[in-house]
Amino acid sequence: MIARLFGRTSRADSASAEERFAVASQLQLTWWRFRRHKLALASGVIVILFYLVAAFADFLAVNDPQDTDSRRSFAPPQVISLFDDDGSFRPYVTVIRARRDPRTFRMVFDQSSKVYLTMFTPGYNYTLFGLFETNIHLLGLKDPQPGDGLYLLGTDRLGRDLWSRMMVATRVSLTIGLAGVIISLFLGILLGGISAIYGGVVDMAIQRTIEIIRSMPTIPLWMGLAAALPSDWSVMQIYFAITVIIALLAWTDLARVVRGKFLSLREEDFVTAAELAGAGQLRIIFRHMLPSFLSHIIAATSLALPAMIISETSLSFLGLGLRPPAISWGILLQDAQNIEALALAPWLLMAAVPVIVIILAFNFLGDGLRDAADPYG
Amino acid sequence: MNVLEVVNLRKYFPIRKGLLRRIAGQVRAVDGVSFHIKKGETLALVGESGCGKTTVSRCILRALPPSEGEIRFAVDGKVVDLAKLPKRALRPYRRHIQMVFQDPFSSLNPRMVIADIIGEPLLINGMRSGEERRKRVKELLDMVQLPAAYMNRFPHAFSGGQRQRVGIARALALHPSLIVADEPVSALDVSVQAQILNLLLDLQDRLGLTYLFVAHDLSVVKHVSDRVAVMYVGRMVEIAGTADIFARPRHPYTEALLSAVPKPDPRLKSERIILERDVADPANPPPGCHFHPRCRYAVERCKVDTPALQEVEPNRWVSCHRAHELMLRGVQ
Numbered sequence A: 001m002i003a004r005l006f007g008r009t010s011r012a013d014s015a016s017a018e019e020r021f022a023v024a025s026q027l028q029l030t031w032w033r034f035r036r037h038k039l040a041l042a043s044g045v046i047v048i049l050f051y052l053v054a055a056f057a058d059f060l061a062v063n064d065p066q067d068t069d070s071r072r073s074f075a076p077p078q079v080i081s082l083f084d085d086d087g088s089f090r091p092y093v094t095v096i097r098a099r100r101d102p103r104t105f106r107m108v109f110d111q112s113s114k115v116y117l118t119m120f121t122p123g124y125n126y127t128l129f130g131l132f133e134t135n136i137h138l139l140g141l142k143d144p145q146p147g148d149g150l151y152l153l154g155t156d157r158l159g160r161d162l163w164s165r166m167m168v169a170t171r172v173s174l175t176i177g178l179a180g181v182i183i184s185l186f187l188g189i190l191l192g193g194i195s196a197i198y199g200g201v202v203d204m205a206i207q208r209t210i211e212i213i214r215s216m217p218t219i220p221l222w223m224g225l226a227a228a229l230p231s232d233w234s235v236m237q238i239y240f241a242i243t244v245i246i247a248l249l250a251w252t253d254l255a256r257v258v259r260g261k262f263l264s265l266r267e268e269d270f271v272t273a274a275e276l277a278g279a280g281q282l283r284i285i286f287r288h289m290l291p292s293f294l295s296h297i298i299a300a301t302s303l304a305l306p307a308m309i310i311s312e313t314s315l316s317f318l319g320l321g322l323r324p325p326a327i328s329w330g331i332l333l334q335d336a337q338n339i340e341a342l343a344l345a346p347w348l349l350m351a352a353v354p355v356i357v358i359i360l361a362f363n364f365l366g367d368g369l370r371d372a373a374d375p376y377g
Numbered sequence B: 001m002n003v004l005e006v007v008n009l010r011k012y013f014p015i016r017k018g019l020l021r022r023i024a025g026q027v028r029a030v031d032g033v034s035f036h037i038k039k040g041e042t043l044a045l046v047g048e049s050g051c052g053k054t055t056v057s058r059c060i061l062r063a064l065p066p067s068e069g070e071i072r073f074a075v076d077g078k079v080v081d082l083a084k085l086p087k088r089a090l091r092p093y094r095r096h097i098q099m100v101f102q103d104p105f106s107s108l109n110p111r112m113v114i115a116d117i118i119g120e121p122l123l124i125n126g127m128r129s130g131e132e133r134r135k136r137v138k139e140l141l142d143m144v145q146l147p148a149a150y151m152n153r154f155p156h157a158f159s160g161g162q163r164q165r166v167g168i169a170r171a172l173a174l175h176p177s178l179i180v181a182d183e184p185v186s187a188l189d190v191s192v193q194a195q196i197l198n199l200l201l202d203l204q205d206r207l208g209l210t211y212l213f214v215a216h217d218l219s220v221v222k223h224v225s226d227r228v229a230v231m232y233v234g235r236m237v238e239i240a241g242t243a244d245i246f247a248r249p250r251h252p253y254t255e256a257l258l259s260a261v262p263k264p265d266p267r268l269k270s271e272r273i274i275l276e277r278d279v280a281d282p283a284n285p286p287p288g289c290h291f292h293p294r295c296r297y298a299v300e301r302c303k304v305d306t307p308a309l310q311e312v313e314p315n316r317w318v319s320c321h322r323a324h325e326l327m328l329r330g331v332q
Helices: A002-006 A014-022 A026-035 A038-055 A162-198 A200-215 A218-227 A235-266 A269-276 A281-317 A329-335 A339-344 A346-373 B053-060 B087-094 B114-124 B130-143 B148-152 B160-172 B190-207 B218-224 B242-247 B252-259 B300-304
Strands: A081-083 A089-100 A107-128 A132-141 B002-017 B022-038 B042-046 B068-075 B078-081 B097-100 B178-182 B210-215 B227-232 B235-241 B310-313 B316-318
Touching (some): A026 A038, A026 A281, A026 A346, A038 A346, A162 A200, A162 A235, A162 A329, A162 A346, A200 A235, A218 A235, A218 A281, A269 A281, A269 B097, A281 A329, A281 A346, A339 A346, B002 B210, B022 B053, B022 B235, B042 B053, B042 B218, B053 B210, B114 B148, B130 B160, B190 B218, B210 B218, B218 B242, B235 B252
Parallel strands (some): B042 B227, B178 B210
Antiparallel strands (some): A089 A107, A107 A132, B002 B068, B068 B078, B227 B235, B235 B316, B310 B316
């Protein structure tokens, strides 16, 4: 067991390894165990990367995500060439020039001149973390001519840059999930805890409420709640309202987990021992019970997050959640709903990729955390 | 002097049914149990699983509120009835009765180091200074023969026997006068059992402790206890000195229990008494003597008349109508 946790250990330091294992706290044991679960570890890195994207969305965006231009509607993705003709490392793209075919009236894109890329270039203005006003972006074109643009993943019908929109959508979709989980975590721990501690009629009422909420089909319920939102609300107000709607339906799972954990821990001998020593209710809950199921809550949270993200995406996809001009993964996918868009611009489907990746990553991460959370089990 | 006197203790658990959770019946886990424990002695409480011995011990510790009866506990020269005290008023007496648990794995919080586990009762009962606490924890670890260097280790680094020692150290932290040991060795390897039992006996000598020893393993009981109390389906069937009860049981159930003690001699033919039928359901016990459906000495009277616990000889209580006439077999 010890050798497994530490990997290779020579005979000389196996004694000190044993000592390290003996005084290792819960957190360390969890980490050692989690570390061995490679898929979960990789997923953890992916999740962190996604949240970094969310934090620096505007910095990573190239063009203003709301900037429309009919002359470049449905422009195809550009490919970055890393090496110049002479073989030196000098990334460039071939910019496109659009013109309308006089006979078919369709836009035709001519790939013409080469434009080199630079990093940390000025672009549109934004505020980083809502604090620092800046216009520096990670990527940009070097000395662009008027009409030149960098569209890494192409553009949509209105000529908006898909790459930049995806960066901003990541921020919206991931934070909605996070905010929703925090609200449902609060509700779940509070109501689950009350249910377990008081028992009797209170427990009965809360449990039956949970059953009623869970028995309702979610999509019609969301539709009803979303339809009830006033149409003159701002994007921000809708954003918060959607978060609350998703959270109000999602807390039930967590409440059940918390209640179950409370009930099972109350019967644990070490809780009885603390009671016999004269410990008060608060000490027992915060010193003995809460630390014991915190890890389970973290695991449950990481499994609840993807459900939240999916909820938001499907709501927005159906046109019930966020509405343009807000940008989220669901809204990006809305553009890919019709066959015309798919036939003319299949790259719009790229918006589904981050959804799939983050959902899978969260699930693997949650699995790994759940397995690692209980090093004694 | 009696440290503890339990009089007519009852603990009923309601059976709730239906949507409105109406009380549909009661499990009579403990149904009128009386016994006493003298200072410095070990009373073993034995019986098969489900007979209520653990419930009795939990009631004495007030981990469960008793339904009826008295639990008279002698402390600081006065006698208090623990059964009647509300939870808050109970607090000052809690420290005098401590418990050693059966499962050494679930009885120690895996998130706390040994020093905190043993020190917790001290902290709760007003030993605020960390330095003082560490000193006392060291003392206690020494008492249970664990190196003081183990203080900063977490329970996962210990074996079952070592954990049980930690549990004992925790129980001793507040200088209790009575220790309730709920099958303290049944979860341990046989090789470790003897060590822990000897440690308990040794501590009893040194600290003048009184033990209520809940067990089902009669060979263990024979080794540690001064007197034995036998329970069957919530009632006491026999209480007597250990030597007396092993030599000549006075209740048919005790006889059957003793016949199950393994004898370390392969040439001896097994003379086990196999009890017919299942143990009675405490929610719906048979009338009369609870044991009569399984008793091979039962007569008509046993089916209707509940026998009372009576003193058949000095310091020997039996609840059997035929206690005087039966000659039952013991073990050597």
